[in-house]
Amino acid sequence: MRTEDLIRAIAADAATPPKRLAPAVWIALAVSAVAAWIAAWGMLPPRPEVDPSFAAVRFPMKFVVTCAFGAAAAALAMRLARPGAALAPARVALFGAIAVLAAAMLVEMYVTPSGLWRERVMGINWLVCLVHVPLFSAAPLAAILLAMRRGAPGSPAGLGAAAGLLAGAIGATAYAAFCPNDSPLFVGVWYTLAVCLVTVVGAAVGARLLRW
Amino acid sequence: MKEREADWSDWMASALAGDAAAYRRLLSALAPFVRSVVRNRAASYGLASADVEDVVQETLLAIHLKRGTWDERQPVGPWVAAIARNKLIDALRRKGRRVHVPVEDFAEVLPAEAGDDDGLRPGEAEKLISVLKGRQHEVVKSISVDGADIGETAEKLSMSEGAVRVALHRGLAALSQAYRSFRE
Numbered sequence: 001m002r003t004e005d006l007i008r009a010i011a012a013d014a015a016t017p018p019k020r021l022a023p024a025v026w027i028a029l030a031v032s033a034v035a036a037w038i039a040a041w042g043m044l045p046p047r048p049e050v051d052p053s054f055a056a057v058r059f060p061m062k063f064v065v066t067c068a069f070g071a072a073a074a075a076l077a078m079r080l081a082r083p084g085a086a087l088a089p090a091r092v093a094l095f096g097a098i099a100v101l102a103a104a105m106l107v108e109m110y111v112t113p114s115g116l117w118r119e120r121v122m123g124i125n126w127l128v129c130l131v132h133v134p135l136f137s138a139a140p141l142a143a144i145l146l147a148m149r150r151g152a153p154g155s156p157a158g159l160g161a162a163a164g165l166l167a168g169a170i171g172a173t174a175y176a177a178f179c180p181n182d183s184p185l186f187v188g189v190w191y192t193l194a195v196c197l198v199t200v201v202g203a204a205v206g207a208r209l210l211r212w
Numbered sequence: 213m214k215e216r217e218a219d220w221s222d223w224m225a226s227a228l229a230g231d232a233a234a235y236r237r238l239l240s241a242l243a244p245f246v247r248s249v250v251r252n253r254a255a256s257y258g259l260a261s262a263d264v265e266d267v268v269q270e271t272l273l274a275i276h277l278k279r280g281t282w283d284e285r286q287p288v289g290p291w292v293a294a295i296a297r298n299k300l301i302d303a304l305r306r307k308g309r310r311v312h313v314p315v316e317d318f319a320e321v322l323p324a325e326a327g328d329d330d331g332l333r334p335g336e337a338e339k340l341i342s343v344l345k346g347r348q349h350e351v352v353k354s355i356s357v358d359g360a361d362i363g364e365t366a367e368k369l370s371m372s373e374g375a376v377r378v379a380l381h382r383g384l385a386a387l388s389q390a391y392r393s394f395r396e
Contacts, residue, residue, distance in 0.1 A: 001269075001357060003243055003269055003340050005356035005359075006269050006272060006356055007239040007243060007272065008236065008355060008359060008385075009239055009352055009355045009384065010235070010239060010272060010273070011232050011233075012232060012355050012361065013276065013380050014230050014231060014232040014235040014378070015230050015232070015377060016377065016381045018280035019277075019280040021280050049334055072375050081281060082281045082282075082285065083281060083290075083291050083294030083295045083298065084287075084290035084292075084294035085283070146315070148314075150278075150280055150281065151281055152298070154294065197214065212274070212277075212392075
């Protein structure tokens with residue numbers, strides 16, 4: 001088959017609607033948010049009332065951190081899925097999210113006597129966090145990876161990792177609403193570990209699923 | 213360069229809206245561009261010139277199947293060059309070479325040379341169309357090699373136009389898949 005013959009055949013297929021990436025990802029994100037929220041609401045008891053003397057800033061800060069990572073991961077994933085897209089802005093966003101978390105942890109260490117650091121890190125039950133964040137991220141990861149199959153990544157594992165980070169951030173956001181630990185030191189250690197777990201799973205699955 | 217990019221973006225937008233004529237103009241303009249991008253790199257990685265045309269065809273199929281990843285705010289040239297780069301790497305992997313093709317090599321977008329549009333008869337692609345079976349094979353062959361349109365093909369094969377369209381689309385996806393399976 002000569003190339004011009006192939007071109008004729010491809011052009012004749014113009015009427016088949018293209019599988020657009022962006023709308024699929026938006027739908028996946030909506031599904032993810034609902035799925036993570038339902039999972040968290042169904043599996044965890046409501047958290048104790050937010051104590052304004054301790055958590056007035058710390059509680060909302062959890063969402064600032066998870067949402068910053070989520071936004072950065074979404075930007076990164078979209079750019080990794082699109083051939084030729086510039087990655088620099090997404091990298092800046094990711095460094096921004098890391099900086100927000102690091103700053104919150106440093107401020108927490110500054111305002112907390114060092115004797116209390118260990119207690120703040122360990123929280124009430126870190127194992128609950130390590131189990132539930134990946135659990136709440138599972139459906140989002142599946143939805144996002146499925147949408148990303150429409151992408152054309154140079155590195156399927158890289159896109160899978162970004163999808164995992166995004167799913168992890170969504171799961172962590174849902175978990176944060178029910179998690180009784182509000183210290184940035186707890187978030188910085190256990191949330192990070194749990195989200196990293198989801199990221200690794202995303203990379204491993206993506207390496208197979210996102211080849212094209 | 214700027215004019216070319218403006219043309220390509222216009223044609224791409226029309227093609228995405230289902231305009232087959234604009235799509236054909238676009239692909240005909242992209243083929244020599246893809247060829248020059250691939251050829252420019254292929255020699256230094258020891259890819260034979262017959263294989264270059266395979267990569268060109270694989271890239272055109274990928275452009276088609278992945279055209280939903282193009283963002284209208286994004287220029288067409290770098291998008292196409294990145295797809296060509298991916299397909300070149302795939303082709304080299306099939307040949308058992310572990311390679312790293314630096315992105316920068318493709319950042320410099322080359323002008324498409326006239327006289328390059330010879331549409332060589334490639335090696336694997338020759339066999340490729342034979343991986344298609346039954347209706348898909350007949351439909352793809354009728355439209356590509358024989359140059360019939362959808363309506364003529366439908367009449368010739370006593371199929372509905374809708375069935376021809378479906379067979380064509382699945383046939384193109386199967387061709388792309390056949391390239392991929394060489395990788396395993």
